[in-house]
Amino acid sequence: MNDQEGLNPPPQAAQVLAEATAIGFTLSCDDQTGALLRTLAASKPGGHFLEIGTGVGYSTSWLLAGMDADSRLVTVEKEASHNRIAMKYLGGDPRVSFVTGDAAKFIGELVTSDETMAGKLDFIFADTATGKLTHLEEVLSLVKPGGIFLVDDMLPKAETNFVPDPRYIELTEKLENHPDFVITKLGWASGLIIATRKA
Template structure:
């Protein structure tokens, strides 16, 4: 069985063209996107948080899985790249775009928790991890990607990834699985009193 993605969001082709023109190289890969769509679809009426809009490829995948009563907040520091996402997806009333530092947003947010948190940037992942996990609702999912070594990693980043995984493994309030698939994923569900698995090669 292959893992080729066969169901693509209708806005993805336009976003990819804009991504190429902008020279942006950090969009989530296709298999990760397909998982985002499935996770969004698993939460009818769900509240979703994306940290790191980029040009909106991950956003498009999430939107493609959401039902009419779901909502998405997506946060991005770089206004230039987020403008691409706003142009393609900004007319969807289910999506709220926030331009600003993800760490500042996490620290200042005082609303309801989220059923799905996708952390695709440093805040909520390598910084402000505790705050991001606090915002996962009971039974909700926390997802991170880019955990397998990549040529674009800066010096010392592999050590940061190992520290992040070790910290998550020590938690007793999430059930976690690490997947040596796509760019390397960790998915964690808030459930309490269980530790993380060891499934990432």
């Protein structure tokens, strides 16, 4: 079995990736992670999804490819220029709402507003420091029983000479020891942790 074959990126992915390359944006997820996002999204029909860190929309395109017609995705990105690329190719999809702004502030509003989303989200993909290295408990509080929290980029990187980042070690330990979640660690792609809230 070759896990690099048969990934079949969604139609918009190539266009998004081409624009990312043109502006020197290199932080999009790899295709293995994208395929996992699509598969997990398909397991949540009618689901409510949150992506923290849209980037230019590459991972967003994979999520949408797995979601059914009744699912809804909110994706938040602080860089307006990046969000414009994502919206250029994906903004016509009625299932997705794009938010340009500070993720920490947005998460706070989801947790504390009168119409709180605490315990109501089926799937959260945290692809930026906010939600992983900061505001972890706030984000986890949004996940409903049976819901999934996914983080990537957990393996050491070449730019750090493959020295583990202590912040990611701490994150791993927090998720391993969290009383409300069961997790699986995948030393695959960029390094992933899948956490599911216990019923």
